[in-house]
Amino acid sequence: MCGIPGEDEYWERRREELENPRSFLRGLGWDDEPVYQSGHLYLDGEIDDIEAERGYPMEELYEGDLLEILEEKKGIVADSAVWDGDFCSIDYRVKIA
Template identity: 45%
Template sequence: MEGVKMWSIPNEDEYWERRREEYERVPKDWKPEPERQILSLDDELDDLEKEYGCKLEDLNEPDIEEIVFRIRGEYPMSAEYDPAFIAIFYKVDPDWRYNIW
């Protein structure tokens, strides 16, 4: 027995194979979602605040992004310092990691 035919359509197996391939095909304009990352600053907090001359929560986003780049080597799409967690929450483009140059 070859398999149960659901609809008795001629060439039903080929039809369902084409449908499966259509569903699995990734659209050309599809981009992966930015990856969310956490940079814990437990050890670096005092040094960074001395270097910048203020608390990290007073820094603007480009300065926070620069800190992420210096420590992690990733340039974030956005970054925000959260004093409750003593960490920077940032998003990075997954494509950037593989297409640096």
């Protein structure tokens, strides 16, 4: 038998690694991506009060303001928030894992 001992096992492992790299990265801790959940906070009757309190229309509020409103109204500490004027809601994203 010619070749280096263990050479076949090495090339078989390399082939599997190239075919499915995510399974090999998992062992190195590189595949620990956070999992997010999206949600909506509908503010139909509260928009006028919020705009009066903040001094700006909902469309002009910064993301930080929207995150504060989420925390005040629902107790949610979100990663991101965006105003959706079509549905009168704050669309948010929360890390769950």
